[in-house]
Amino acid sequence: MxxxxxxxxxxxxxxxxxxxxxxxxxxxxxxxxxxxxxxxxxxxxxxxxxxxxLPRLGFKGRGTIAAMQTRGIVLDATPNRCFPQPDGSLCLVLAPSEVLLLSPLDGSGERLEQLNASWNIDDGERTYPLPRRxxxxxxxxxxxxxxxxxxxxxxxxxxxxxxxxxxxxxxxxxxxxxxxxxxxxxxxxxxxxxxxxxxxxxxxxxxxxxxxxxxxxxxxxxxxxxxxxx
Amino acid sequence: MKIMICPVNGPRNIAEFAWGGEVKPDVDPVTCTDQDWTDHLFLEANIAGIVTEWWLHTPTNTWFIARRNTLTDEILETMTLDAYYTREGAISA
Incomplete structure (x- = not known):
């Protein structure tokens, strides 16, 4: 064990x-x-x-929805709505400026790691990651x-x-x-x-x-x- | 149970909210007197009647504006900051 x-x-x-x-x-x-x-x-x-x-990750900031859409996350700006993703993960839109991403139940976290790694403060996207895990x-x-x-x-x-x-x-x-x-x-x-x-x-x-x-x-x-x- | 309506999350138990003080015009901390700055930070007008206040929905950290009647203890309306500033802009224009 x-x-x-x-x-x-x-x-x-x-x-x-x-x-x-x-x-x-x-x-x-x-x-x-x-x-x-x-x-x-x-x-x-x-x-x-x-x-x-299981892995999870948040993003916050006025540019969050657009930044997520650019990265292929299926969502819109409707607050308090959950958007299931094709890979089994969940995207929770908590506010027009905040999302929370939950990994699939199999615990695969590569997609969230990619999202975290793809963020760069110098890009000026008006969003930033939150370590929700x-x-x-x-x-x-x-x-x-x-x-x-x-x-x-x-x-x-x-x-x-x-x-x-x-x-x-x-x-x-x-x-x-x-x-x-x-x-x-x-x-x-x-x-x-x-x-x-x-x-x-x-x-x-x-x-x-x-x-x-x-x-x-x-x-x-x-x-x-x-x-x-x- | 008293209910307050968060403009983003809807009706919630009043226990989920925190009072944030009266809405006051901003003062410039560089040019104002110490007395003005103290008034701005700590002193309230405590009006008996209709007041406009900051409130916070704590589970979501959502700050918004509420109008209350302190004589009748009624919450008259709540609104997002955008809605408040749009209205204030319309009034002052």
Whole structure:
């Protein structure tokens, strides 16, 4: 079994996941992730996956939308809208001047590395990259009861007919500032959550506590990827 | 629960917002007196009635302008900076 302490990069939730019996594996760029838990064979009604080890990157500045379009990212300037990309990654337009890019679930980060490397301050594009892999923890919550669970944590109506697929809400969840977006996998509603990594363990405890009522709990990234594969 | 409407993100719990002070004309810190600069930074008019203020939606770090009635504790309207400056420009022109 992989020892997460053998890697420089670990999830901010590593200790909490360890205490719940996570089995660890590593991505190609030497980041430890929770690959599976003991109960993964029967997915819980609300499945929570820690995607924090996966690559992500932000860009901010008045020229951000144009700079992203120049680089082949599919998006427009509609704030609070998520744009799935052909390679499986997600582009979250948080404001007309800010985007957040999330890698595909397989953890491939080459595209984001290229985007980061392609930026040069001397080009005067009026955009600049933000290291979101360090600032934010990333969780995915899947299951039909998820909107009911969010009703306990958040004032925004997350019911599926009120919060359509690919919507984004930037709001307070469990009293923490959070970015929340819905990106369904097939017929399964899936909500991605990004919160301050420094308080990720507190947030994780709140989510697990809220999901417990519905029989929810953590699943490994492997089980979540299978959900994505149908 | 009190609701404020962020002009970018929509209606949200008032707990998500932070007050940023009254909208005041800028003063030049190089040429103004120390008293004027202190007034600008720290002192509020505290008007009993309709005030125009800076507010912040903290989850998104969105600064915007709100008009409130401090006597009735009502939020009359909120607007983006662009909308505010467009309106102010139209008024002063």
């Amino acid at each position: 992989t020892d997460p302490f053998a890697y420089y990069r670990r999830s901010p939730l590593q200790r909490g996941l360890d205490s719940q019996g996570a089995n660890w594996a590593a991505l190609a760029d030497e980041v430890a992730y929770a690959e599976r838990f003991a109960g993964d064979d029967a997915l819980p009604a609300i499945a929570i996956a820690d995607l924090s080890p 360090d600032s934010h923890a990333w969780l995915a919550v899947a299951g039909t009861a998820t909107p009911e669970m969010f009703a306990k944590l958040c004032a925004i109506d997350m019911r599926l007919h009120k919060f359509p697929n690919l919507s984004i809400a930037q709001t307070s969840v469990a009293r923490m500032n959070a970015i929340l977006t819905r990106v369904d996998l097939g017929a399964t509603p899936v909500f991605h959550l990004l919160v301050d990594s420094a308080a990720a363990q507190y947030f994780c405890d709140c989510i697990v506590d809220a999901a417990d009522e519905f029989g929810g709990g953590f699943v490994g990234l492997g089980a979540f990827q299978k959900l994505a594969d149908g």
